[in-house]
Amino acid sequence: MATFFIVDDEPILHELYKDILEIKGHDIIGEAYNGSECIDKLVNIKTEKVPNPDFVIMDHRMPIQNGLETTNILLKKRPELKIIFVSADETAKNDAIAAGSVGFIKKPFNMNSFFSSLEDLL
Amino acid sequence: MKDENKPKKQLIKDLKDVRELIKKLEESEFERKKIDDAYKTLMKNSIQGILIIQDLKIVFANLAFVEMSGFSLSELFSFTTDNIKASVHPDDRGSVWKDMKNRLAGKQAPSNYEFRFIKKDSSMCWVESLASFVDYRNKPAIQMSFVDITNLKNAEENLKEERNRAELYLDILGHDINNNNQGIISSCEILLLNPQLQDNLKKYVHNSISQARATSELISNVKKLSELGKTDVKDERIDASNVITNSIERIHKMFPDKQIKFNFTNPESKMIIKCNRYIKDAVNNILINAVKFNREENVVIDILHGTSEPDNFWKFEFQDYGPGVPDEMKDKLFDKIKEGSETIQGSRLGLTLVKEVVNGCGGKVWVEDRVKGEPGKGCNFILMLPKTSRGGKNHRLGES
Numbered sequence: 116m117a118t119f120f121i122v123d124d125e126p127i128l129h130e131l132y133k134d135i136l137e138i139k140g141h142d143i144i145g146e147a148y149n150g151s152e153c154i155d156k157l158v159n160i161k162t163e164k165v166p167n168p169d170f171v172i173m174d175h176r177m178p179i180q181n182g183l184e185t186t187n188i189l190l191k192k193r194p195e196l197k198i199i200f201v202s203a204d205e206t207a208k209n210d211a212i213a214a215g216s217v218g219f220i221k222k223p224f225n226m227n228s229f230f231s232s233l234e235d236l237l
Numbered sequence: 238m239k240d241e242n243k244p245k246k247q248l249i250k251d252l253k254d255v256r257e258l259i260k261k262l263e264e265s266e267f268e269r270k271k272i273d274d275a276y277k278t279l280m281k282n283s284i285q286g287i288l289i290i291q292d293l294k295i296v297f298a299n300l301a302f303v304e305m306s307g308f309s310l311s312e313l314f315s316f317t318t319d320n321i322k323a324s325v326h327p328d329d330r331g332s333v334w335k336d337m338k339n340r341l342a343g344k345q346a347p348s349n350y351e352f353r354f355i356k357k358d359s360s361m362c363w364v365e366s367l368a369s370f371v372d373y374r375n376k377p378a379i380q381m382s383f384v385d386i387t388n389l390k391n392a393e394e395n396l397k398e399e400r401n402r403a404e405l406y407l408d409i410l411g412h413d414i415n416n417n418n419q420g421i422i423s424s425c426e427i428l429l430l431n432p433q434l435q436d437n438l439k440k441y442v443h444n445s446i447s448q449a450r451a452t453s454e455l456i457s458n459v460k461k462l463s464e465l466g467k468t469d470v471k472d473e474r475i476d477a478s479n480v481i482t483n484s485i486e487r488i489h490k491m492f493p494d495k496q497i498k499f500n501f502t503n504p505e506s507k508m509i510i511k512c513n514r515y516i517k518d519a520v521n522n523i524l525i526n527a528v529k530f531n532r533e534e535n536v537v538i539d540i541l542h543g544t545s546e547p548d549n550f551w552k553f554e555f556q557d558y559g560p561g562v563p564d565e566m567k568d569k570l571f572d573k574i575k576e577g578s579e580t581i582q583g584s585r586l587g588l589t590l591v592k593e594v595v596n597g598c599g600g601k602v603w604v605e606d607r608v609k610g611e612p613g614k615g616c617n618f619i620l621m622l623p624k625t626s627r628g629g630k631n632h633r634l635g636e637s
Binding site for chain 1 (some may be wrong): 332402411412413415416419420421422423424426427430446449450453491493
């Protein structure tokens with residue numbers, strides 16, 4: 116069982132991640148709808164104290180601050196974080212890995228391949 | 238006859254010779270004047286602007302150049318070196334001036350180039366200029382002709398902007414549709430896990446998933462087709478057997494509900510081809526089609542490989558046991574977009590991408606019946622891909 120922090124600008128995907136991850140007994144312990152909000156919650160701790168997540172699910176194209184920019188800041192301040200990029204933008208893959216993310220999953224994914232990718236990381 | 242007549246005869250002959258010589262000189266002068274007049278008429282009336290520059294001064298300009306530049310003849314003839322330089326856009330000045338000086342010094346310089354010319358009213362026009370080293374009044378000079386290509390340049394710029402805009406829209410559309418598809422696919426997959434969902438309703442959920450995936454596949458193919466036209470897509474040395482192995486792995490993940498058996502024996506040595514990175518998408522698309530159009534849960538695909546005759550191509554055969562393709566459709570499979578047509582025939586573009594990629598690297602793709610003469614017993618997609626050796630020699634189909 117692992118804990119996840121979800122960063123994605125689509126509200127419907129937050130719900131779906133929760134349902135999908137709960138199937139395998141994982142927990143979602145925090146969420147953000149853009150990179151800036153993610154930084155506030157995980158680095159600046161402006162709103163609530165978020166316990167250390169095992170993984171951060173990071174979308175790339177988001178308003179205010181995108182996934183790559185957010186990852187660069189997050190890993191500077193909290194290098195222990197494990198960030199998994201989940202994005203429909205495949206062109207971001209190389210940059211995401213170079214920025215220090217531990218994996219890249221392309222949307223749309225099916226559940227089995229998503230779990231399979233998570234298994235490799237867990 | 239007596240010898241005292243000889244000098245008189247010689248004199249007459251000499252006089253005749255001189256008269257003929259004078260006549261020839263007059264005719265030659267007449268011809269020279271005709272040529273000179275014709276040249277002056279051509280220069281004066283040419284629709285191309287013509288300039289002659291000598292000792293870094295303008296010594297000749299035709300009417301077309303006067304009209305093009307907005308400067309009068311007297312203004313042009315009184316141009317200083319700085320004035321000549323100032324008539325070229327600052328961004329182009331360095332290279333144009335350097336070429337002019339090189340040409341005047343008899344050194345190598347390009348004979349034609351495009352630059353921005355600043356007119357008298359400070360407006361700018363794009364010109365294409367042809368320059369040559371000439372002898373003008375017995376001294377070295379440069380003759381330059383100018384054609385206004387501003388409209389052409391504007392059209393090129395507009396085309397580039399339109400293309401960039403189309404690519405941006407494609408990118409945004411593709412990304413957002415894929416994001417939406419994620420919502421559809423994940424929702425459907427969660428629904429399928431619900432034990433209360435009746436079996437007879439599950440097929441509708443599966444249909445939704447497959448349609449969402451098909452939309453994503455279509456977007457992916459359109460994006461790749463648009464990428465293929467770009468000059469930064471380079472050919473690489475690729476191990477074709479690796480491409481096939483990776484593709485097989487991907488297909489298993491894409492169709493988790495199907496039992497797919499690939500009969501493929503990895504070759505003993507590498508099968509190196511020279512192709513761009515989209516060859517993996519081409520192979521994926523062939524295999525996706527082979528699985529997708531087979532309604533059975535258990536799917537078998539045979540992948541054969543060898544060399545062609547003559548021995549400069551790798552030959553791959555992808556044989557499926559699906560419904561096959563009627564003879565009248567075989568040629569049309571790969572051409573979803575017909576030139577001159579405003580409609581796209583069929584959808585999904587997967588095999589169009591295959592053809593573009595394979596043809597682009599000098600190969601060939603076509604489809605036959607798996608069992609000759611029996612289209613209903615499955616297809617045999619045949620791929621011929623050019624071999625490459627370490628020497629980098631690239632063979633194209635049809636060449637020896």
